[in-house]
Amino acid sequence: MRSAETAAGRAGREGVMQAMPVGATTLQGIRTGLCALALLALAACSRAPAPVQFHAQGNPPKLSDWHVLQVADGHLQLNAGVVPYDLNTPLFSDYARKLRTLWLPAGTAARYENERPFDFPVGTIVSKTFYYPLPARGDGDTVRGTDVRADAIAADGLPLAGVRLIETRLLVRRQEGWIALPYVWNAEQTDAVLARAGDEIPLELLRDDGRREKFTYVVPNANQCAGCHATDNKARAIEPIGLKARHLNRDYAYVNGDANQLKHLSDLGYLTGLPGLAALPRNADWQDDSQPLDRRARAYLDINCGHCHNPKGPANTSGLTLDSATTETMRLGVCKPPVAAGQGTGNHLFDIVPGKPGESILSYRMGSTDPGAMMPELGRGTRHDAGVALINEWIGATTGSCALVTPADNITMVLHTGE
Numbered sequence: 001m002r003s004a005e006t007a008a009g010r011a012g013r014e015g016v017m018q019a020m021p022v023g024a025t026t027l028q029g030i031r032t033g034l035c036a037l038a039l040l041a042l043a044a045c046s047r048a049p050a051p052v053q054f055h056a057q058g059n060p061p062k063l064s065d066w067h068v069l070q071v072a073d074g075h076l077q078l079n080a081g082v083v084p085y086d087l088n089t090p091l092f093s094d095y096a097r098k099l100r101t102l103w104l105p106a107g108t109a110a111r112y113e114n115e116r117p118f119d120f121p122v123g124t125i126v127s128k129t130f131y132y133p134l135p136a137r138g139d140g141d142t143v144r145g146t147d148v149r150a151d152a153i154a155a156d157g158l159p160l161a162g163v164r165l166i167e168t169r170l171l172v173r174r175q176e177g178w179i180a181l182p183y184v185w186n187a188e189q190t191d192a193v194l195a196r197a198g199d200e201i202p203l204e205l206l207r208d209d210g211r212r213e214k215f216t217y218v219v220p221n222a223n224q225c226a227g228c229h230a231t232d233n234k235a236r237a238i239e240p241i242g243l244k245a246r247h248l249n250r251d252y253a254y255v256n257g258d259a260n261q262l263k264h265l266s267d268l269g270y271l272t273g274l275p276g277l278a279a280l281p282r283n284a285d286w287q288d289d290s291q292p293l294d295r296r297a298r299a300y301l302d303i304n305c306g307h308c309h310n311p312k313g314p315a316n317t318s319g320l321t322l323d324s325a326t327t328e329t330m331r332l333g334v335c336k337p338p339v340a341a342g343q344g345t346g347n348h349l350f351d352i353v354p355g356k357p358g359e360s361i362l363s364y365r366m367g368s369t370d371p372g373a374m375m376p377e378l379g380r381g382t383r384h385d386a387g388v389a390l391i392n393e394w395i396g397a398t399t400g401s402c403a404l405v406t407p408a409d410n411i412t413m414v415l416h417t418g419e
């Protein structure tokens with residue numbers, strides 16, 4: 001508001017000067033100038049957004065009811081105390097870009113956890129806004145599909161002239177636990193409305209190579225949100241996925257300069273118990289070719305699959321464990337026969353055949369868009385070409401052989417080798 005006050009002051013002074021006859025000072029002139037100054041200052045202050053509003057109960061019908069984000073001056077802006085963040089490797093969501101934010105009530109802090117999501121206090125609001133860049137010419141239903149990481153948010157916010165806002169999802173920590181609320185943006189991009197039942201939005205992707213692909217962007221309903229965010233199949237309580245040390249341990253280009261995200265949260269008082277940075281876990285950036293292939297592939301599988309495929313997750317009966325803590329090759333799928341894949345096997349015999357991505361169930365399911373076969377089964381309607389290519393390269397670099405034992409005659413056949 002400093003710049004607004006300066007402008008108001010300057011305009012006020014000009015009003016005073018204009019109201020004063022040359023060579024004379026009149027009370028009326030002073031009053032006129034002071035009134036102009038007061039009105040301009042009041043107008044400037046009226047533009048300041050209301051503080052973030054945590055709703056302990058109920059489901060507010062509009063995103064603006066929370067005052068986490070606001071649309072002003074052609075930009076999507078963050079309110080005071082709302083902190084942007086990014087992940088080392090993000091979840092793939094039909095090529096959508098994402099603006100992620102975190103807000104905690106004054107005087108509260110999250111407790112650091114080394115592997116699990118941080119323990120956040122009641123009142124925490126996490127937001128994730130999904131949007132697409134627009135092509136130079138289009139009708140708004142054609143959006144650009146690219147793997148380019150979204151830029152850090154600038155001081156004046158996200159410019160809306162060249163993007164299509166789709167939805168903003170909130171995770172809100174209430175006394176009884178986390179709740180998920182999806183909000184769908186209106187065509188004017190002035191606000192988003194609650195869509196508890198989800199929504200389906202027809203779009204066309206324009207790829208960098210000129211390809212076009214029509215698809216339906218699916219806004220998840222409340223049950224579908226739990227399908228990913230309820231990472232413990234018995235407890236069924238939802239929780240954040242990305243707010244873990246290994247995903248957040250990276251630099252972010254804040255308005256005041258680059259800083260490690262975890263240290264930044266600690267410095268703000270939003271995070272307690274943070275160990276030294278050198279001791280913190282860190283997932284790789286899946287697009288960073290300077291990092292080992294194994295680390296990049298494991299980071300991709302961790303964020304896209306690990307919340308279900310973990311020892312307590314909804315997919316624990318599959319025998320496939322894809323979170324970052326898994327080291328046993330059989331649990332990663334190497335030479336592991338399918339347990340509950342149904343039609344998703346593609347007539348292949350093992351989740352991963354060393355050196356043979358084209359004969360591996362994991363690769364087949366990641367490359368499929370058939371609802372009965374595709375993995376992940378939620379959150380996408382398109383094929384992530386670069387992600388599939390990364391996992392295929394990883395499988396191709398895996399060495400070893402798989403053997404199939406036929407119980408009837410106890411014959412062991414070596415099917416494939418990775419040599």
